[in-house]
Amino acid sequence: MLSGGGGLTRLLAPAFVAGAVLGGALAFAVTGSPDKSAAAGPRKSDLATRKAAFRRPAQVPFPADNPYSEKKRALGDKLFHDRRLSLDDSISCASCHDRNNGYADGVAKGQGVPGRKLARHTPTLWNLAWSRQMFWDGRARSLEEQVSFPIENPDEMAQPLPDVIAKLSADPKYVRMFAEAFPDDPHIDAVNLAKALATYERGLVSPETRFDRWVDGDAQALTPNEVKGFDLFTGKAQCSNCHTGWAFTDSAFYDIGLKGDDRGRGAVLRISQANYSFKVPGLRELSRSAPYMHDGSIKTIEEAVRHYEAGVVKRPTLASDLPHDLKLTDTERASLVAFLKTLTGDEKPKPPEKIVAVSTAVTSPAVAVSSVAQDDKAFHPRHVKIKRGARLWIVNNDSRTHNVRVFDEKFEFDSGAQEPGETIEMTFPATGSFLVFCGIHPKMELFVDVKP
Numbered sequence: 001m002l003s004g005g006g007g008l009t010r011l012l013a014p015a016f017v018a019g020a021v022l023g024g025a026l027a028f029a030v031t032g033s034p035d036k037s038a039a040a041g042p043r044k045s046d047l048a049t050r051k052a053a054f055r056r057p058a059q060v061p062f063p064a065d066n067p068y069s070e071k072k073r074a075l076g077d078k079l080f081h082d083r084r085l086s087l088d089d090s091i092s093c094a095s096c097h098d099r100n101n102g103y104a105d106g107v108a109k110g111q112g113v114p115g116r117k118l119a120r121h122t123p124t125l126w127n128l129a130w131s132r133q134m135f136w137d138g139r140a141r142s143l144e145e146q147v148s149f150p151i152e153n154p155d156e157m158a159q160p161l162p163d164v165i166a167k168l169s170a171d172p173k174y175v176r177m178f179a180e181a182f183p184d185d186p187h188i189d190a191v192n193l194a195k196a197l198a199t200y201e202r203g204l205v206s207p208e209t210r211f212d213r214w215v216d217g218d219a220q221a222l223t224p225n226e227v228k229g230f231d232l233f234t235g236k237a238q239c240s241n242c243h244t245g246w247a248f249t250d251s252a253f254y255d256i257g258l259k260g261d262d263r264g265r266g267a268v269l270r271i272s273q274a275n276y277s278f279k280v281p282g283l284r285e286l287s288r289s290a291p292y293m294h295d296g297s298i299k300t301i302e303e304a305v306r307h308y309e310a311g312v313v314k315r316p317t318l319a320s321d322l323p324h325d326l327k328l329t330d331t332e333r334a335s336l337v338a339f340l341k342t343l344t345g346d347e348k349p350k351p352p353e354k355i356v357a358v359s360t361a362v363t364s365p366a367v368a369v370s371s372v373a374q375d376d377k378a379f380h381p382r383h384v385k386i387k388r389g390a391r392l393w394i395v396n397n398d399s400r401t402h403n404v405r406v407f408d409e410k411f412e413f414d415s416g417a418q419e420p421g422e423t424i425e426m427t428f429p430a431t432g433s434f435l436v437f438c439g440i441h442p443k444m445e446l447f448v449d450v451k452p
């Protein structure tokens with residue numbers, strides 16, 4: 001493994017100097033962000049555009065190395081509800097992630113096998129197929145990687161994985177189900193266990209609500225008061241700066257000024273600019289998953305809204321995407337809360353019976369460039385090709401701190417904090433396809449094809 005083998009040079013040049021050197025990159029940033037309007041925020045865009053950012057996708061994304069199958073999902077379903085995954089056979093994943101509580105547990109901080117209070121609140125599991133890093137602090141890189149954490153965590157299920165595998169292997173039903181789910185590799189092992197549970201979790205797609213019918217064109221599906229709430233959410237209150245996309249999260253990490261000394265993402269990345277930052281939770285089925293936030297400190301939706309108005313602890317790491325000095329009238333606050341409630345279905349929620357899966361392979365063609373710009377939480381362009389050993393410049397034209405990373409067997413890279421205006425130089429030491437992403441805004445993805 002080559003660690004930092006690309007030879008990292010950080011140019012601490014202000015953007016305009018970088019622009020003089022790398023004119024091409026800046027020109028791209030100005031002209032090259034076609035979907036800026038979807039980010040809504042304070043920019044006023046028309047209602048149709050703002051609605052479109054929240055439209056339900058028809059398909060559920062699955063990674064190429066763990067494609068969807070019904071057999072895998074059925075196995076994952078059984079595992080998710082199986083108490084044998086815990087040390088004393090007392091709790092399953094579903095004990096903490098309960099469908100009736102929006103796949104959370106209804107308490108500020110739950111407890112695991114040894115009866116100790118957990119350090120953080122149990123999050124909902126709806127719509128994680130669209131998420132990136134897992135956990136409030138993003139310490140697991142995928143659903144597959146996440147699985148071993150709760151099983152082995154001494155505060156949660158407290159059982160070494162080999163013991164779980166041994167227990168399951170003794171059950172002929174599991175022997176058969178694993179063989180059916182993994183016909184090419186019919187083993188009960190940690191890898192297949194993780195793949196099955198991850199497949200089940202990707203199927204936890206929240207049900208359609210009135211809000212979806214409204215987005216799809218049924219103007220009567222929401223009341224005028226609720227529409228006013230949507231207008232505030234995507235306008236004055238700037239909630240959609242972070243709660244965007246159909247699941248109402250951009251999967252990035254922000255400090256929203258909650259009290260406490262949990263450093264969250266900052267401790268994982270070892271970047272102080274990301275201290276007190278936590279993953280943006282989705283807001284679908286929100287009414288069922290109280291209490292809220294990584295510490296379970298907020299009890300109601302209205303209290304959550306009031307936090308953004310008056311509860312924000314001011315500190316240097318506070319997200320620039322937060323609204324400044326937000327003041328809502330009582331009527332406005334009520335509209336915003338009424339709108340948020342439309343994201344919860346009327347009936348007891350069920351994941352869909354049928355999953356229409358799509359592979360998350362890269363589709364846009366690769367362009368040959370030597371510099372890439374970052375702007376509005378995205379790389380421009382997003383798919384490039386370069387020669388092995390050639391330099392690639394990454395120019396931060398954004399107003400936010402980024403953290404450029406590659407995590408690959410052939411090449412590991414970590415830029416540390418990349419402030420606005422800073423340029424990073426990367427050299428890929430090996431051929432192949434690499435994913436470059438931001439550790440703080442993981443949906444910022446750049447695919448790099450390195451040719452000989």
Ligand code: HEC
Nearest residue numbers: 092093096111112118120121122123134135136137150156
């Ligand atoms: C004892 C309660 C408990 C049990 C049992 C449990 N979890 Fe969790 N789960 C949590 C807590 C608490 C967190 C948040 C921890 C953190 O972020 O530091 C979490 C986080 C997660 C996340 C990350 C969600 C996100 O938005 O990033 C996933 C996925 C998950 N759990 C799946 C599982 C699976 C699968 C199992 C069974 C193998 C399981 N959990 C068992 C309490 C539990």
Ligand code: HEC
Nearest residue numbers: 237239242254278279280281292293294304308319321322
């Ligand atoms: C800067 C990005 C950002 C903005 C803007 C933002 N949020 Fe959040 N939101 C977050 C993050 C991050 C969390 C989780 C914070 C934590 O637990 O530490 C969160 C949590 C929440 C939660 C709790 C969800 C749960 O399941 O725990 C609600 C509700 C919420 N936000 C609503 C809103 C509303 C309403 C607005 C607009 C007034 C808004 N947010 C604006 C980033 C943002």
